[in-house]
Amino acid sequence: MAKLVTIFGGSGFLGRYIARRLAKDGWRVRVAVRRVEQAGFVRMYGHTGQVMPWACNIRDDDSVRAALRGADAAVTCVGTFDRKGRNSFQAIHVEAAGRIARTCLEEGVRRLVHVSALGANPEGGSDYARSKAEGEAAVLAAMPHAVILRPSILFGPEDAFFNRFAGMPGPVLPILGASTHFQPVWVDDVAAAAAMGASGRAAPGTYELGGPEVLTFRELMEKMLHVTRRRKLVLGLPFWLGNLMGGAFDAGRTLSGGLVPAPVTRDQVASLRTDNVVSPGARGFESLGITPTALDAVLPDYLWRFRPSGQYAALKESARNLRS
Template sequence: MSKLVTIFGGSGFVGRYIARRLAKQGWRIRVAVRRPEEALFVRPYGNVGQVVPVFCNVRDDDSVRAVTRGADVVVNCVGVLTENGRNTFQAVQEEAPERIARIAAEEGVARMVHVSAIGADPDSPSEYARTKAAGEAGVRARFPGAVILRPSIVFGQDDEFFNRFARMAARSPVLPVVGGNTRFQPVFVDDVAKAAALAVEGKAAPGIYELGGPDVNTFSVLMREMLDVILRRRLIVNVPFGLARLMASGFTVLRFLSLGLFTPPLTRDQVENLRSDNIVADGARGFAELGIQPKSMEAILPDYLWRFRPTGQYDAIKASAKNIKRSGDRASIS
């Protein structure tokens, strides 16, 4: 019988790519999520019954144990960018990883993979970064043989980075960014999935791996490159951190007044996080040690950002038609 892996957060952006890769490698997969009925799209990743969404609340011991029992490997992809109700940074990114690691060890699970983030730092002014670091510490303490992956900004078909700003650029002549000089090292989501799959198979030594793509640029430069892909000219405005904090505070008030119905586009914690570079540290283990050649943004972004171009998929056709017309005109003149 094929081996079983439980992927916590397996229907999320990164988790679904990991699930898809492991299904192709023959693994049976439990996709542990809060709302299994919303994760039915993962079933076709494998044969009938190979990939199954199951309910799990990572804040509860019994729930985690139920989906961990019998698994050969567990992968934790659960994380939050903003807090919502009981899903706080502390509950999801600090306490949950430690809980999963502890129960995995108690249940005799052979391997664990934990997806964290570059920038995890116990001394960071950002609670997001501090709880990421605390989660890693809990995993290492409870499951010393775990593989911890720290990706930079992850991009791909359903990302919340380039898609978000491309959508803004399609609607507005101005593109505001906070931390325009902060450096990022965007990494393709399927490259992160490759690294996770190697760890699941036991082909990666325990420890921390920082995962960044081949391109390192400031936030502002990344936005210019994105604008080039979607064929739009926009004014990129670097919002000072002080003003960004005031804006974020205002958004927080609006959320409170709306009883949580308003989703803030920016939080004070995100502002703090944007103060620090998000790149692979010197001397850190990464893709090279895993034998993976990461893909560039240039090779991937046009495949999914084309829909934000002025005429969407027809821009390429229009460009070809213009080239044909120019060639015809030159031929007539000669």
């Protein structure tokens, strides 16, 4: 019988790519999610019965144990941007990560791949970075041979980064941390690394995963605007203003009981003060034999819908060249 892998958060942005890759490699895939009724689409990633959504609450010991029972490998790619509440940094990044690792050990799950984040640091400038580092420590305390992946900002058709900014209306594009450097990474490249870890083709340890380009936030937005054929002023906002905005949005979210979303939080503002790039000498894609994909090879494939002429932009540009 084919081996079984449990993917926590397997219906999310990164998780669905990992599920698709492992199914293609012949694994039976158990996709552990909170809302199983919203994860039915993962069944299409494999043959009938090969990929199955599985209801799981990662804050509950018994629920995690049931999701891991009989599995040969596990992947955790669950994250949150909530600093407080039931699904806080502490609950999801630290406690849940440790719970999954300990249960893997108890249930005899041989391999564990834990997706953390580039910039995870116990002394980081944001609660997010510190919680990610604490989560890694909790995982390694139970499973010292686990594979830890630290990806930079993920990009791809379902991303919440380029899609978000490309869809912002108006002639001005305001951003915080305009001079902060990032190393965006193609989501399927990270999925390939996770699949290698689950199958034992990646040595245990920590891998920092970034794309081939290091660009400032401003340069990333300019590249996005070039792809979408839009002309906007990229306006860099000062951090003091970002702190005021984040504080106001945090308060609004708290007072509304979480019903009002926060476009930016104070913790995210703190994160933007630090470059999000691969550390010198860190193990990365080259150690896995993976060549990371460039932004220009992917962005046009899904940002075309934000162009003034949408799918017909290239046709119009071609016709314009013929007339000239």
